Amino acid sequence: MAELKMPEINSVIVAGNLTKDPVFRQTSNNTPVVNFHIAANRRYKDSSNQWQEDVCYVGVVAWNKLADSCRDRLRKGSAVLIDGELQSRTFKTEDGRNRTIVEIKAKRIQFLNKFNKAQNNGEDTSDNDSIVDDNDDSSFEDNSFDKFLTDEESDLINGEEN
Numbered sequence: 288m289a290e291l292k293m294p295e296i297n298s299v300i301v302a303g304n305l306t307k308d309p310v311f312r313q314t315s316n317n318t319p320v321v322n323f324h325i326a327a328n329r330r331y332k333d334s335s336n337q338w339q340e341d342v343c344y345v346g347v348v349a350w351n352k353l354a355d356s357c358r359d360r361l362r363k364g365s366a367v368l369i370d371g372e373l374q375s376r377t378f379k380t381e382d383g384r385n386r387t388i389v390e391i392k393a394k395r396i397q398f399l400n401k402f403n404k405a406q407n408n409g410e411d412t413s414d415n416d417s418i419v420d421d422n423d424d425s426s427f428e429d430n431s432f433d434k435f436l437t438d439e440e441s442d443l444i445n446g447e448e449n
Contacts (some may be wrong), residue, residue, distance in 0.1 A: 297373055299371055299373055301327050301345060303326050305311055305324070306344065310322045316411070321348070321357045322346065323359075324347065326344055328343075347390060347391045347393055348374075348392055350392075353395075353396060356396070357396065360398050366377065366399035368399060369391055369395075372391070372392050373390075375387055375388065375390075385413070401416045
């Protein structure tokens with residue numbers, strides 16, 4: 288009998304707001320890395336048909352050019368859409384205990400807030416949302432994540448009123 292092989296799928300897409308400013312650093316070989324947490328909200332109707340809201344706090348790590356872009360664009364409260372994969376890592380705490388966490392290793396990040404680079408270093412004054420890809424050295428305007436948004440969410444992001 289042939290052995291069944293489980294598919295190797297590890298993909299996550301989540302949107303949320305940063306709960307505090309991101310933490311930037313460089314590894315010993317000068318690789319940029321950023322860590323931050325987002326709050327992802329979920330609305331649902333409970334058993335009595337009343338709307339409820341639940342919040343899930345998710346850790347995110349981004350590397351290289353993606354980390355550099357986050358340094359320039361993200362602050363507490365920034366809205367982002369993350370495309371990545373789950374990863375776990377284990378480390379020792381100050382008291383010597385092992386701790387394991389699960390976080391999202393970002394492959395792409397779409398910055399959902401309008402951004403004026405003039406506020407950072409007096410450069411380009413564009414107000415575009417953009418996606419930064421972990422495998423690409425450039426950032427570009429792309430609305431490919433818009434298909435995941437409701438019309439109301441899209442209007443909010445684009446600053447349109449009803």
